[in-house]
Amino acid sequence: MRLELRELTKTFGPGAAAAAVNRLTLAVGAGSIGCLLGPSGSGKTTVLRCIAGFERPDSGEILAGGERLSGPDCWVPPERRRIGMVFQDYALFPHLDALANVAFGLREADAGSRRRRALEMLALVGLEEQAQKLPHELSGGQQQRVALARALAPHPRLVLLDEPFSNLDAEVRMELAQQVRAALKAEGATALLVTHDQREAFAICDEIGVMRDGRLEQWDTPWTLYHSPATRFVADFVGEGTFIEGTVIGPGRVQTELGVIEGQLTVERPAGAQVDLLLRPDDVIHDDASALRAEVVERMFRGAEFRYKLRLPSGATALSFVPSHHDHAIGERIGIRLDTQHLVGFPRE
Ligand code: ADP
Numbered sequence: 001m002r003l004e005l006r007e008l009t010k011t012f013g014p015g016a017a018a019a020a021v022n023r024l025t026l027a028v029g030a031g032s033i034g035c036l037l038g039p040s041g042s043g044k045t046t047v048l049r050c051i052a053g054f055e056r057p058d059s060g061e062i063l064a065g066g067e068r069l070s071g072p073d074c075w076v077p078p079e080r081r082r083i084g085m086v087f088q089d090y091a092l093f094p095h096l097d098a099l100a101n102v103a104f105g106l107r108e109a110d111a112g113s114r115r116r117r118a119l120e121m122l123a124l125v126g127l128e129e130q131a132q133k134l135p136h137e138l139s140g141g142q143q144q145r146v147a148l149a150r151a152l153a154p155h156p157r158l159v160l161l162d163e164p165f166s167n168l169d170a171e172v173r174m175e176l177a178q179q180v181r182a183a184l185k186a187e188g189a190t191a192l193l194v195t196h197d198q199r200e201a202f203a204i205c206d207e208i209g210v211m212r213d214g215r216l217e218q219w220d221t222p223w224t225l226y227h228s229p230a231t232r233f234v235a236d237f238v239g240e241g242t243f244i245e246g247t248v249i250g251p252g253r254v255q256t257e258l259g260v261i262e263g264q265l266t267v268e269r270p271a272g273a274q275v276d277l278l279l280r281p282d283d284v285i286h287d288d289a290s291a292l293r294a295e296v297v298e299r300m301f302r303g304a305e306f307r308y309k310l311r312l313p314s315g316a317t318a319l320s321f322v323p324s325h326h327d328h329a330i331g332e333r334i335g336i337r338l339d340t341q342h343l344v345g346f347p348r349e
């Protein structure tokens with residue numbers, strides 16, 4: 001069911017210097033998984049709490065499937081919003097087994113249908129074998145899957161997830177992220193996930209909004225956020241990269257110390273404009289045959305590849321992912337060439 005926020009604003013207390021959520025407008029399509037990505041304190045949890053009905057917004061509207069949940073003259077209490085929630089601390093009932101935890105909120109009249117639905121949801125998250133286990137007999141990742149099954153079981157019109165993986169090991173996280181996405185899609189759920197971890201956001205979500213100080217900087221697909229960040233903040237926060245200085249010399253042409261770089265500029269600038277050009281590690285290709293040389297100043301072995309930090313002649317740095325059979329020492333000067341399709345340039349700061 002489509003979720004819409006219109007100019008949502010929430011300020012805590014009269015003494016607050018700035019609004020925790022500031023005129024936030026966004027829409028998550030029915031069956032789609034949206035994400036709010038941003039640093040700690042940017043207002044993500046406050047948005048979710050407003051949608052769930054745990055906070056009352058100062059102004060703005062919240063709509064689900066066209067129905068107003070919150071607005072200037074309207075307020076649906078949390079228990080009538082039909083929203084499923086998953087938090088970072090699982091919040092399972094410790095004395096109930098997995099099955100009873102999932103069945104807890106179900107309203108089906110007879111025990112048989114409640115049990116069937118709960119088992120169906122446990123199967124969806126791959127835990128049908130663990131139905132009789134108590135929460136403390138399950139791993140953190142398994143507990144979080146029970147929490148998701150419980151949130152999905154009553155057919156909520158919307159599922160909200162607040163940093164659901166932040167208590168889990170890095171290895172468990174990415175795999176669980178895939179399972180969570182698959183379960184949400186299998187149920188056709190509309191969901192909004194909150195995280196400060198870009199890898200999680202990319203793994204799960206169809207669309208991502210980057211938040212900063214209560215405002216939305218950009219709402220786009222992961223691919224567009226990465227390749228065409230609308231602001232310098234988004235460029236820095238999403239993915240890795242560095243900036244090099246350039247001068248626009250014509251449409252889609254920028255003169256830099258690495259030569260003339262060609263590609264589509266996300267925002268056209270007039271000739272002569274000074275820009276800082278974003279270079280992603282995958283734009284910088286190591287090529288022994290290239291006359292362009294850069295010095296290795298840092299190397300990080302990541303298994304299949306190295307991530308080299310390179311110093312360019314001007315002293316600017318660039319990052320490059322290089323297959324790990326190209327094993328170069330710090331101080332070595334290696335050949336590079338650029339492969340950029342999308343030029344992202346911001347006015348020189
Ligand atoms: P995030 O989830 O992105 O870390 P939050 O939504 O929790 O951010 O917080 C946004 C801002 O609102 C922060 O400055 C935080 O200190 C403030 N805030 C959140 N909840 C409350 C509250 N109950 N009372 C006062 N200030 C709050």
Ligand code: MG
Binds near residue numbers: 044045046
């Ligand atoms: Mg939070």
